[in-house]
Amino acid sequence: MTSGPFDINPLKTSWCPGCGNFPILEMLKSTFEKLGLSPADLVVVSGIGQAGKTPHYLKCNLFNGLHGRAIPLATAVKAVNPGLTVIAEGGDGDMYGEGGNHLLHAIRRNPNITVIVHNNMVYGLTKGQASPTSSRGFKTGIQVHGVVSEPFNPLAVAIALNASFVARSFAGDREETSRVLTRAIEHRGFALVDILQPCVTFNKINTFKWFKDHIEPIDAKHDTANRIAALELALRTGKLPVGIFYIDGERPAFEETLPVYEKSDEPLFVREPDMEEVRKILEEMK
Ligand SMILES: Cc1ncc(C[n+]2csc(CCOP(=O)(O)OP(=O)(O)O)c2C)c(N)n1
Ligand code: SF4
Numbered sequence: 001m002t003s004g005p006f007d008i009n010p011l012k013t014s015w016c017p018g019c020g021n022f023p024i025l026e027m028l029k030s031t032f033e034k035l036g037l038s039p040a041d042l043v044v045v046s047g048i049g050q051a052g053k054t055p056h057y058l059k060c061n062l063f064n065g066l067h068g069r070a071i072p073l074a075t076a077v078k079a080v081n082p083g084l085t086v087i088a089e090g091g092d093g094d095m096y097g098e099g100g101n102h103l104l105h106a107i108r109r110n111p112n113i114t115v116i117v118h119n120n121m122v123y124g125l126t127k128g129q130a131s132p133t134s135s136r137g138f139k140t141g142i143q144v145h146g147v148v149s150e151p152f153n154p155l156a157v158a159i160a161l162n163a164s165f166v167a168r169s170f171a172g173d174r175e176e177t178s179r180v181l182t183r184a185i186e187h188r189g190f191a192l193v194d195i196l197q198p199c200v201t202f203n204k205i206n207t208f209k210w211f212k213d214h215i216e217p218i219d220a221k222h223d224t225a226n227r228i229a230a231l232e233l234a235l236r237t238g239k240l241p242v243g244i245f246y247i248d249g250e251r252p253a254f255e256e257t258l259p260v261y262e263k264s265d266e267p268l269f270v271r272e273p274d275m276e277e278v279r280k281i282l283e284e285m286k
């Protein structure tokens with residue numbers, strides 16, 4: 001068996017056979033390789049959920065934090081060591097539900113991280129409750145009469161907040177997903193990639209076939225710098241557009257604007273604390 005730099009052999013996962021997480025894992029590994037990254041250059045941070053287990057199955061640096069907290073952890077990792085490539089991984093419940101507030105404020109800060117959401121429109125790990133992206137009417141053991149809320153639209157929210165890179169792809173389309181992931185990781189600033197991912201066990205509505213029948217590629221003529229056109233695409237009803245919606249290449253990244261990097265580029269993690277400064281702050285607080 002051939003082995004790539006990000007492979008763990010033998011790979012043992014707790015995912016169900018046929019789960020959409022498998023192609024995402026494979027695409028991540030091949031994208032990291034294509035970008036010439038090494039496991040030491042990379043940190044993959046996650047929260048809790050089936051998607052949140054992804055970094056366990058990758059050979060690289062990883063941090064598995066609390067449910068919904070991958071984004072602030074990833075922001076901090078990038079801020080203290082800007083030389084690393086930092087990815088935050090998670091599910092729709094993790095990133096848009098429990099971690100939703102972090103998503104909003106990270107978009108405002110624009111850290112140079114890539115947020116990858118495995119959007120299977122359900123809570124997989126906890127056995128099939130509705131998530132923020134479940135369709136209205138979706139029946140579960142908890143939502144026995146069907147979901148009554150409008151589904152959360154992550155792309156429209158991200159574009160409205162001027163996220164600097166916004167894209168959606170489908171786990172069943174490896175070529176397009178790999179292209180989107182490559183562009184997202186190369187992008188300087190906050191990148192959101194929502195990947196439509198079937199959960200074969202707990203979501204019998206949004207299956208591989210359903211997604212295939214309900215997606216449509218964004219027109220090649222779409223101008224990714226046009227925010228209003230991107231928002232219109234994100235708000236479109238009917239088929240789900242897939243591809244790159246929006247890119248703002250002008251926004252400075254969070255870590256570039258931090259006052260601690262004004263006088264020196266030396267990463268924070270190698271600096272000695274300035275005890276004189278600490279003493280001054282403590283004195284002022286007395
Ligand atoms: C604070 C907190 N609340 C709730 C949970 C229980 N919990 C764990 S994962 C999860 C949702 C998982 O759904 P999603 O993020 O969509 O990931 P998936 O399993 O579908 O990949 C929930 C509610 C938890 N671990 N911690
Ligand atoms: S429960 Fe769903 S998301 Fe979790 S491993 Fe199984 S198919 Fe994948």
Ligand SMILES: [Mg+2]
Nearest residue numbers: 091092122124
């Ligand atoms: Mg989910």
